[in-house]
Amino acid sequence: MTADQLRFSGQRFTVEYHLQGSAADARRRADLLCIDQTVEAADHVIPPGPIRNELLGRVEQFEGLDDEVHAASLTFPIELLDGTMSTLLHMSFGMASLQGGVRLVNLILPDVALTRMAGPRLxxxxxxxxxxxxxxxxxxxxxxxxxxxxxxxxxxxxxxxxxxxxxxxxxxxxxxxxxxxxxxxxxxxxxxxxxxxxxxxxxxxxxxxxxxxxxxxxxxxxxxxxxxxxxxxxxxxxxxxxxxxxxxxxxxxxxxxxxxxxxxxxxxxxxxxxxxxxxxxxxxxxxxxxxxxxxxxxxxxxxxxxxxxxxxxxxxxxxxxxxxxxxxxxxxxxxxxxxxxxxxxxxxxxxxxxxxxxxxxxxxxxxxxxxxxxxxxxxxx
Amino acid sequence: MTADQLRFSGQRFTVEYHLQGSAADARRRADLLCIDQTVEAADHVIPPGPIRNELLGRVEQFEGLDDEVHAASLTFPIELLDGTMSTLLHMSFGMASLQGGVRLVNLILPDVALTRMAGPRLxxxxxxxxxxxxxxxxxxxxxxxxxxxxxxxxxxxxxxxxxxxxxxxxxxxxxxxxxxxxxxxxxxxxxxxxxxxxxxxxxxxxxxxxxxxxxxxxxxxxxxxxxxxxxxxxxxxxxxxxxxxxxxxxxxxxxxxxxxxxxxxxxxxxxxxxxxxxxxxxxxxxxxxxxxxxxxxxxxxxxxxxxxxxxxxxxxxxxxxxxxxxxxxxxxxxxxxxxxxxxxxxxxxxxxxxxxxxxxxxxxxxxxxxxxxxxxxxxxx
Structure with a gap:
């Protein structure tokens, strides 16, 4: 399979972070999370095509809460989830947790991804x-x-x-x-x-x-x-x-x-x-x-x-x-x-x-x- | 079994914390960790005898690193460990983690407790x-x-x-x-x-x-x-x-x-x-x-x-x-x-x-x- 045979449904889940730092610094870090939370690789290692266009995270919203805290809303393809908690935790905060100055503040899963989670029995x-x-x-x-x-x-x-x-x-x-x-x-x-x-x-x-x-x-x-x-x-x-x-x-x-x-x-x-x-x-x-x-x-x-x-x-x-x-x-x-x-x-x-x-x-x-x-x-x- | 039938070997393991706060405040919190990390109960719920005298944590050393950070060395009976990682994590930082301003900085297990841990295969x-x-x-x-x-x-x-x-x-x-x-x-x-x-x-x-x-x-x-x-x-x-x-x-x-x-x-x-x-x-x-x-x-x-x-x-x-x-x-x-x-x-x-x-x-x-x-x-x- 070559990279361009990858297929994504286009459905994405959302992870919201609060990032410490100036607007420029926080934006740079949000962009980096798109990579670190998926392929975690330098640019020359990321092939063109669907990996770059669809698999990577995307910053969908970015705004300042104050001068030194910024909210970033990132999305990732639902194909990267598998219904387990460990994969959800990895995708939302696995590498992000190691940076410091990054707080996970929300997770929004589309219904198709929610349905795969265990959920309460009663x-x-x-x-x-x-x-x-x-x-x-x-x-x-x-x-x-x-x-x-x-x-x-x-x-x-x-x-x-x-x-x-x-x-x-x-x-x-x-x-x-x-x-x-x-x-x-x-x-x-x-x-x-x-x-x-x-x-x-x-x-x-x-x-x-x-x-x-x-x-x-x-x-x-x-x-x-x-x-x-x-x-x-x-x-x-x-x-x-x-x-x-x-x-x-x-x-x-x-x-x-x-x-x-x-x-x-x-x-x-x-x-x-x-x-x-x-x-x-x-x-x-x-x-x-x-x-x-x-x-x-x-x-x-x-x-x-x-x-x-x-x-x-x-x-x-x-x-x-x-x-x-x-x-x-x-x-x-x-x-x-x-x-x-x-x-x-x-x-x-x-x-x-x-x-x-x-x-x-x-x-x-x-x-x-x-x-x-x-x-x-x-x-x- | 009444409480005084409890038997402890006297061997204890050591957990070292850094505590934020003034000397008086940090000392008070170290004393509280002795309780929170074991029985987590108010004084009137802790019976006299071995629970109070041996099972509770003990502050063995306490010293200021600077005005606002203090090092406390606590010990607990090795009978509270069972060779699993989860029990070790619970005993060293389970409730302590929830306080904030407490950092786990060292764990010293006697050989008898080390022997029960899995350890590296090779x-x-x-x-x-x-x-x-x-x-x-x-x-x-x-x-x-x-x-x-x-x-x-x-x-x-x-x-x-x-x-x-x-x-x-x-x-x-x-x-x-x-x-x-x-x-x-x-x-x-x-x-x-x-x-x-x-x-x-x-x-x-x-x-x-x-x-x-x-x-x-x-x-x-x-x-x-x-x-x-x-x-x-x-x-x-x-x-x-x-x-x-x-x-x-x-x-x-x-x-x-x-x-x-x-x-x-x-x-x-x-x-x-x-x-x-x-x-x-x-x-x-x-x-x-x-x-x-x-x-x-x-x-x-x-x-x-x-x-x-x-x-x-x-x-x-x-x-x-x-x-x-x-x-x-x-x-x-x-x-x-x-x-x-x-x-x-x-x-x-x-x-x-x-x-x-x-x-x-x-x-x-x-x-x-x-x-x-x-x-x-x-x-x-």
Whole structure:
């Protein structure tokens, strides 16, 4: 095949960057990204014809946001995507990430490319249907701290479930430690939650943390499902995003996925580089298959703003082809005092992740959960 | 099991951070990392006994580098590691990454923990033995640009191999595209290189790019080996580091691994946060199993310095228990004019990744490679 036998459909996807530097410098760098993100080669290595005319990126829009920050909108042929997260990440930020002063701020895929992404298995509507909670925010409790035995965690899970929370997730620190083996912990906690659910008559889904290299990750997910887990917690920063997409696509173990931002911080903490929160905690989890996306909440010590969180929620829930939507979360030392503020920001389609405050009185965890849920129900517009 | 039945050996691993802020603020944040990197819970949730006394991180050293940057050395029990990369990344920078103003600058594992890491399959000595190149720097050519057909890439590979390079790697952009399917490309290029090797009498290893979700990644690696590949190129930023470790550990396809920094940039570009280059491009690839680690070279447009590159080389090659060493690389528009400078920095244990310059005269690629290799041989101290 010679280069001119290459055929492109003409359909392109869009990647938006913010570039640091003067207009001339930023424009030069945008032009260079068209090459670096595709062929990454000097001009004399790029043959004439379709590689040069169609395969390379194109700067479609370029404008100054201020003297030293410029927005560039680039497009690339959809033939360079393959429906995997890794190829999408490579095409949008693979080499661009290495430059510094380049921030990935948006990804716009045409429907034909969106359709190939894994997407959430259940999404907001599906998870609500499974939980039989049609309208109010969901409440999620967390099993911690690391160091407790399976029995101690199961006792805690039982209290949370009796308190009427919708979801109970492992802390991301829970693994397969000698003092708390994965299989024993997951079985005990799942049993405890099932038992409490029978008492309350409410569905409560348990999301154990699955982790580690493939195929161990899949074994753990399968084991979790067999033991009675109703969801899975996974950290794409550690496993890679395609592990999430694969779990979302598999016909078994077929559980909704809660994504945790562990090890993803480098991408968002510097405002001049990396990946904007709406992409990192909204679009990417959603493309990969997050039913729930956890991320740092504004107003604490994390370098994330109210506007960032609004952008994440928008990316989680806006129409994107046939992709189901993802629950954004109110996480990080979350307690009753922030309910109104969070619902003003997010509305009802949000998951509250309960912080340590719910355990202020160790003998009254169940009541504290009930109180929190009542507040959520009352606050519901 | 109650909390006081927890047992720790007392052996701990060390994680070093640079923290932005005044001495008081940085110290407070170091203390908080002891909690966030382990139990991530409020004080009233942490039981007395071994969780509090042994499981939590400890600030072992703390000192000011200047008024606004402080170095903190923390230790954690080795029982919190499990030999996987994902657990190591979680324990060293999982939650810390989300804070901003925290930079991971070193990881010191005791031998018992090092022994559990995958490590390079061949390392510098093993790769030299396989190539029968005992002392000089290695030379690696790159198949590009994306858009060429398998035949065109094979023709290029043939020229490189006749030119006597030691390694020929796919560009990280080469995937499984309709215009250049993975299987056809890898077979054609491997055949061409084998054929040229017979003519030259020299070993030349071909490293196709393997990518995508597990188990597809493993299928591609296995197929590559069957087709005659002698190494593999892999991007841990896309696949996750544990995919690298698994490939390094497997008894088949058992090929040396070349790691590419695609999508890893966010971790290093901001000097105040993320991960120092010596860790990101030195220690982590080496722990995971890189025989060769590729990273951006100083003196171009990347935010990386001569000192950073020296640190990477040190991390690649210093004694670390029984772990084999990793080849650092001189990459990024590399040409003859930088040989002396690179060898002054790296010595002979380095791989030169040839840039587009080697193809300045399309009909004389073979000669250009021969000339470059002669220069490397002459420059050899």
């Amino acid at each position: 999404g907001i509507a599906g998870l609500r249907a499974q939980l039989e909670v049609p309208a109010r925010p969901l409440v999620c409790a967390v099993l911690k701290p690391l160091g407790l035995s399976p029995d101690a965690l199961a006792t805690l899970a039982y209290e949370f479930a009796l308190g009427g929370v919708d979801l109970i997730k492992d802390d991301q620190s829970l693994g397969d430690h000698p003092f708390c083996p994965f299989e024993e912990r997951v079985s005990r906690c799942a049993e405890a939650i099932t038992s409490a659910s029978k008492e309350t008559g409410r569905t409560c889904l348990y999301a154990p943390h699955v982790f580690g290299p493939w195929p161990k990750l899949l074994e753990r997910a399968t084991l979790a499902k067999s033991a009675g887990a109703g969801a899975l917690l996974i950290c794409p920063g550690l496993t890679g995003y395609d592990a999430v997409a694969t779990l979302s696509r598999l016909s078994a173990p077929c559980l909704p996925l809660i994504l945790h931002p562990d090890f993803l911080g480098s991408h968002y903490v510097s405002p001049d580089s990396g990946i904007a929160p709406a992409v990192l905690f909204g679009l990417l989890p959603r493309f990969a298959g997050a039913d729930v996306s956890i991320y740092p909440t504004y107003g604490l010590t994390y370098p994330i703003t109210h506007t960032d969180c609004r952008g994440i929620a928008q990316a989680c829930r806006t129409r994107l082809g046939m992709l189901s939507s993802t629950f954004p979360t109110a996480a990080g030392r979350m307690n009753a005092s922030r309910i109104d503020e969070m619902m003003a920001l997010y509305g009802s389609d949000v998951v509250f992740i309960l912080g340590s405050d719910i355990r202020r009185e160790p003998t009254q965890i169940r009541d504290a959960c009930r109180t929190f849920r009542r507040l959520i129900e009352t606050a519901h517009p | 390392g510098i000595a093993g790769l030299r033995a396989q190539l029968e190149v005992p002392a000089r720097p290695l030379v690696c050519a790159v198949l590009k640009p994306l858009g060429l057909s398998p035949d065109a890439l094979a023709t290029l590979a043939y020229e490189f191999a006749l030119g006597g390079v030691d390694l020929i790697k796919d560009d990280q952009s080469l995937g499984d595209h309709p215009f250049c399917p993975f299987e056809e490309r890898v077979s054609r290029c491997a055949e061409a290189i084998t054929s040229a090797s017979k003519e030259t009498g020299r070993t030349c290893l071909y490293a196709p790019h393997v990518f995508g979700p597990w188990p597809k990644l493993l299928e591609r690696a296995t197929l590559a080996k069957s087709a005659g590949a002698g190494a593999l190129l892999i991007c841990p930023g896309l696949t996750g580091y544990d995919a690298v470790a698994t490939l390094s550990r497997l008894s088949a396809p058992c090929l040396p691994l070349i790691l590419h920094p695609d999508f890893l940039g966010s971790h290093y570009v901001s000097p105040d946060s993320g991960i120092a280059p010596a860790v990101l491009f030195g220690l982590l690839p080496r722990f995971a199993g890189a025989d060769v680690s590729i990273y951006p070279t100083y003196g171009l447009t990347y935010p990386i310095t001569h000192t950073d590159c020296r640190g990477i080389a040190q991390a690649c090659r210093t004694r670390l228990g029984m772990l084999s060493s990793t080849f650092p690389t001189a990459a990024g528009r590399m040409n003859a004019s930088r040989i002396d400078e690179m060898m002054a920095l790296y010595g002979s244990d380095v791989v030169f990744i040839l840039g587009s310059d080697i193809r300045r005269e399309p009909t004389q690629i073979r000669d250009a490679c021969r000339t470059f290799r002669r220069l490397i041989e002459t420059a050899h101290p």
